[in-house]
Amino acid sequence: MSLLEVRNLAKHFGGNTAVDDISFDLAAGELLALIGPNGAGKSTTFNMVGGQLTASAGSIRFDGRELLGTPSYRIAHMGVGRTFQIAATFASLTVLENVQMALLSHHRKVYSFWRAATHRFRSEALDLLEQVGMHNQASRPCSELAYGDVKRVELAMSLAGQPRLLLMDEPTAGMAPAERNALVALVKSLVVKRNMAVLFTEHSMDVVFAYADRIIVLARGRLIAQGNAEHVRAHPEVQAVYFGTGKTFEAVAPGGEAS
Numbered sequence: 612m613s614l615l616e617v618r619n620l621a622k623h624f625g626g627n628t629a630v631d632d633i634s635f636d637l638a639a640g641e642l643l644a645l646i647g648p649n650g651a652g653k654s655t656t657f658n659m660v661g662g663q664l665t666a667s668a669g670s671i672r673f674d675g676r677e678l679l680g681t682p683s684y685r686i687a688h689m690g691v692g693r694t695f696q697i698a699a700t701f702a703s704l705t706v707l708e709n710v711q712m713a714l715l716s717h718h719r720k721v722y723s724f725w726r727a728a729t730h731r732f733r734s735e736a737l738d739l740l741e742q743v744g745m746h747n748q749a750s751r752p753c754s755e756l757a758y759g760d761v762k763r764v765e766l767a768m769s770l771a772g773q774p775r776l777l778l779m780d781e782p783t784a785g786m787a788p789a790e791r792n793a794l795v796a797l798v799k800s801l802v803v804k805r806n807m808a809v810l811f812t813e814h815s816m817d818v819v820f821a822y823a824d825r826i827i828v829l830a831r832g833r834l835i836a837q838g839n840a841e842h843v844r845a846h847p848e849v850q851a852v853y854f855g856t857g858k859t860f861e862a863v864a865p866g867g868e869a870s
């Protein structure tokens with residue numbers, strides 16, 4: 612049984628069909644990319660899996676339990692995490708303190724005096740920072756970090772919730788090509804090490820083709836292709852929907868760069 616089973620999922624906004632009867636699976640230890648041109652239905656799909664949007668039809672089962680109709684906070688506690696957006700880090704706090712905050716929040720501990728709580732979860736936070744390669748910068752304020760390093764801190768904060776499935780909506784947005792590759796390579800290594808499932812959206816084809824175990828392609832709400840990079844790259848319907856968008860589909864070694 613797959614960890615995540617999406618069946619006949621649909622979402623209509625009035626007369627507009629944003630997601631049209633899509634089905635896919637995601638297993639533990641798998642990095643699955645959700646791609647498609649603008650307006651394809653990627654964010655809508657994400658938001659239904661995370662519980663931020665209700666579905667019009669279908670089913671989303673996580674570890675055998677139905678997610679549709681389940682409030683997003685409960686979905687999070689079932690083990691479905693979401694990457695924090697940049698605004699979620701507290702610029703004035705240090706890298707370590709931000710991850711401690713995420714751990715406190717996961718364990719639902721509320722401290723009226725934050726400073727009194729700073730000793731809590733210190734070793735766990737350092738361990739998470741080590742996993743994302745940021746333990747050497749633990750005492751720096753987040754405000755001083757390079758953008759790519761903030762993204763690593765956000766990843767460590769997401770891991771504080773011990774997700775079995777992590778949803779990452781455009782994790783590399785705004786990053787330079789080398790940083791993008793490094794971040795997704797890191798995510799891929801965490802998927803393997805933690806036997807975690809990751810569903811991510813990404814506009815950068817080079818990153819998707821280099822690191823995703825499997826790719827699903829949406830266009831105008833419909834799932835038009837799914838499979839490995841080779842299969843998707845050669846798929847005529849995929850080539851047709853991307854034709855004229857400036858995207859290319861050449862094979863690129865990890866660390867390389869296509870458009």
Ligand SMILES: Nc1ncnc2c1ncn2[C@@H]1O[C@H](COP(=O)(O)OP(=O)(O)OP(=O)(O)O)[C@@H](O)[C@H]1O
Pocket residue numbers: 624627628629647648649650651652653654655656
């Ligand atoms: N709240 C909403 N109300 C009405 N229509 C919506 C709403 N959210 C999304 N849509 C429509 O649903 C369709 C799919 O949008 P969605 O944001 O899921 O696409 P996307 O693939 O994430 O696009 P992008 O890559 O541009 O972020 C689009 O036609 C969009 O206009």
